[in-house]
Amino acid sequence: MSAAAVPRALAIGYWMHLKMLATSAFNGFLAIIWPLFFATIAFLVYGLTGDDRTLLYASIGASVMGVWSAVSTSGSATVQRERRQGTLELLVAAPVPIAWVLLPITTAMATVGLYSMAATLLWGWLLFGIDVTIAHPLQFAVSVPVTVLAIGMLGFLLSVTVVRYRTAWALGNAFELPVWLVSGFLVPISILPEWVRPISWVLAPTWGVRAIRESALGGQPLPDLLACLGLGVGYLLIGVVCAESVLRSARQNASLALS
């Protein structure tokens, strides 16, 4: 496959998966409502403190939860669905490298998570009176897509394992809440045990949500944004390098068709 054809494959794959995801009203509904349950609890709990700034902190963090949920659970389940329907072998046999097949799936998932992000901010504003005024609109407008892309890359790395191991999709479910916690979506990382902090540093969502908060609240989002972007690129490189060897292993072990 020529290098010039890669962007076309990525763009078409992304658009096709986005359209497929948009056809499932049930999944779309769940993607929006699921993080709202957790956000509601956070708003109610922090609301009891009477501190508006804490509520604002929680509101922005909660809005990113849905992006990660969409990628972690649905992203890995989508690859598994391809396997169950017998289409994973066709995708692998296509001339497009498997990495460029998986990448649009997880980035499309992350994009769907934007619905949830908007819904959570709207929910907080309508029901809890949390007024999110954006101090740096331009930086906010950059921070959100960079964070979404970086989370999509993390999902991509996760989905590579699903190609090889048919039960690895369960990892997506297992990682959903721990990443919410460790990345500081609802709770400051400073109150977590010391040993957890290095884990949060290697997670792009940690820096992404910080960048979004900083740009919304009037801080300096650039360092966090660069860290988020750097980690996202790192996930991409690791995923691309690993994808072919993982695929070779899946072929040798004949695990592509096993559901």
Place this chain on the structure above:
Amino acid sequence: MSAPPRSLVNSGRILVVGGIISYRALFNWLSPWILIPSFLVGPLAQILLFAYLGRSAGVASDEFYVIGNALQYAAIPCLFAMSSTIGDEREEKTLGIILSTPAPRVPLFLGRALPVILNGFLVAVFALVVGGLMFSIDVPPSAYTPILLATLVASFSCTGLGFVCAALALRVRETAVLANVVFGFLLVFCGANIPVDLLPDWMAAVSPWLPLTHGIEAARQLADGAALGDVGDLLLKEAGVGAAFLVIGMLMLAYFEWESRRRATLETF
């Protein structure tokens, strides 16, 4: 002494053997090496998330969140497994075969609930023990058995709601989505993470009519040193709510089965 009537023996076999086979089939698609950690990691992650949220806000103690979330997580097996017992049979086209048999419906469906209650109970107990150890919660040893009883009653109660989800699986395809939504409602409304008296009035009014609310409250009081007799009314209410949902679920199952036959939708998926 005469032998029990043949119909009773058959019903007993359908209840016990049928329930075990159905449960094994339900989870046969997933390796135990993944299934078991999924049941064990999930509740601990939820406990950690909300316990730290509680610490951050300074609203309630670690014990409050450990007990609330451990018992609430029983809802995962209770809701998902019950909806899958109908939804998966429907998807695999075996529901029609089962319902065309002369097997009485009550033991047929109740049998599917028994392993689920046990599953929910074990998940909650694991979460209580490990969550308690993680946060060094001090519970008097005399409260262990009563808390186990409260957990069992809560699992039963939640399985009652699972019956309603199972009945709805005759009408909707996305049973996992349905179970997730019901789980989310329980998470917000049953007092697992926010004391019921601190919920907005309309939410606090809904709370007592849901499974888990009374069971969680009973377990918290027991952990604080109350005697079993002191929380007897809470446990009775919890069991009553579960029984009410179970009856509603059975009636819905009967109605939707009848309607599925009439509209020939039993195997459409």
